[in-house]
Amino acid sequence: MTQNQMLSNKIKIVTECDRLGFLESNASFYSKYSSFTLKALGKKSFQNFLGRMLTIEHIDETTVNTIDINVYPAPRKNGNNIAGKCNISKGKIRIYPKPIKFCIFFKNKFGKNTLFAYAGNRARAALIHELLHLKYANDETKVRELTKTYFSAYSGRRPQQNSNAMLIYKLLFLAGKF
Numbered sequence: 001m002t003q004n005q006m007l008s009n010k011i012k013i014v015t016e017c018d019r020l021g022f023l024e025s026n027a028s029f030y031s032k033y034s035s036f037t038l039k040a041l042g043k044k045s046f047q048n049f050l051g052r053m054l055t056i057e058h059i060d061e062t063t064v065n066t067i068d069i070n071v072y073p074a075p076r077k078n079g080n081n082i083a084g085k086c087n088i089s090k091g092k093i094r095i096y097p098k099p100i101k102f103c104i105f106f107k108n109k110f111g112k113n114t115l116f117a118y119a120g121n122r123a124r125a126a127l128i129h130e131l132l133h134l135k136y137a138n139d140e141t142k143v144r145e146l147t148k149t150y151f152s153a154y155s156g157r158r159p160q161q162n163s164n165a166m167l168i169y170k171l172l173f174l175a176g177k178f
């Protein structure tokens with residue numbers, strides 16, 4: 001098995017069943033969202049890219065234990081919903097969705113396709129970010145800087161001004177909270 005396959009085999013969806021305050025209708029939304037995230041992260045081109053990134057950074061693939069996709073959003077922190085989390089000593093990474101309220105607002109403003117592109121890229125950027133934490137530990141500045149570099153490299157050439165790709169890049173890295 002190649003390194004890339006081994007990494008994608010560690011990605012799975014986890015539901016915290018004891019979370020209160022989520023309505024039934026939202027459960028189906030979040031369940032679809034998590035399947036979408038699983039596909040976005042498992043995409044072959046992205047997995048190949050991550051494999052190269054781990055090699056460049058000398059991050060041993062075996063330090064990654066689990067990559068869990070949480071069905072429900074993370075609790076708010078400083079008014080923001082975090083996209084991911086990394087337990088460095090255990091090698092456990094978590095990826096969280098955006099709340100339904102945000103997604104409805106975003107869809108109405110930018111359309112469904114842009115929402116999908118945004119959600120997929122947000123999850124990919126989050127995974128890049130959390131994997132880098134395995135090496136750079138609590139150096140948040142370094143991790144953020146490298147996340148931008150690697151995400152841009154993955155997305156290919158610089159996005160054109162006013163394109164959807166540019167909008168997503170801005171939302172992910174420049175807007176702060178949205």
Ligand SMILES: [Zn+2]
Nearest residue numbers: 129133140143
């Ligand atoms: Zn971080």
